[in-house]
Amino acid sequence: MSEIQNPPVDRGQIERALARHKDRMKLYLSHCMHCTLCAESCFMYMSRDKDPQYMPSYKVINSVGVLYRKGPGIGRDDLQKMKGIVWRNCVLCTRCYCPVGVDVPAMIAFARGVLRSQGIHPDFDEQGAMESWL
């Protein structure tokens, strides 16, 4: 892929995007008990043979969790992987339930915003774009 189609991550911009709700997101991440009780509340999980990658907790840990773990130094390939998690694996129907009270939809929406700040978002007009997400 050419440099124009795959530009490097804009460190300053992603840093600003990550700082916006840092305290709230980090609180949520630290209080997710990894108990998986949220799984059944996700219709994607239920309709995909209970594949763990559709669990709400899996989706936030592997999007927002990775964003904060890697920070502004995150690679574009990581962000591309995240695109599939937060747009294809989640439709943001906001029906997920967390016993502790972690606001999963807010986290997914936040991850989408961070990805958009890097120009990464689904392009529904592009032929075959949907299949190439993951």
Add this chain to the structure above:
Amino acid sequence: MGALYAFASGPGVYLAFALFLAGLVVQGLRFYKLTRAKDPLALPPPPAGVVPPASPPARGAGAKKPLLDRLLAAAEAMGRPFDRILGTLCRTVAATHPVMTMLTVTFHALLFATPILLLAHNVLLAESAGFHLPSLPDSVADVMTVLFLLCGAAFLYRRVFLRRVRAITTPYDHFVLVVTLLPFFTGFLAYHQIGEYRTMIALHVVSGEAMLVLVPFTRLGHALFFFLYRFLLDGEYSFGQGRRAF
């Protein structure tokens, strides 16, 4: 070990409780600073006494009704407040995961009840502070400790063997579980004089204090944040009035 025990059972206790309480206050204030006041959502109250069916009605003659439907029908026959309580419970994670719900409720109830109602702890409290709380016979506390450890073992089993739980389990999750179980395990061994008593009781005191100190600053913080998130924050699943929002 003697010096460690002397510190841990003396100033260490005050230090641990001070850090525990100060940590909870700091985290609580932090939550208040991060959130803002908000008017509660004005939702109409649910219609009285109506419990919608839990699942589509079974079709065909002689079709057996699901257990959930039969439970709800029985609750409705009992009238209020049973229909409300059971109707609500059947729509929560209690119906989706009955075993895990029982495990986690037992685990958390015993986590608080056992150390607070333990006779030995209350004797120490009476000696140092001049007052004590009600206490249970040692045999009862012993059973409670074993039950607690079994619940912990069940959590560990989930983490290791259930595919979905394993998919998101990190070493940190195991660390948190060990931190929680260790005071109970060492206390159990010390009480039954298994292993060298003085070492075991020192480990018991130190691990208990470590757990207290770690509560506000680690994943164990859900002890406080569960109430903040589920009661104070505005949201669909809020137990409270949701007077605050991020």
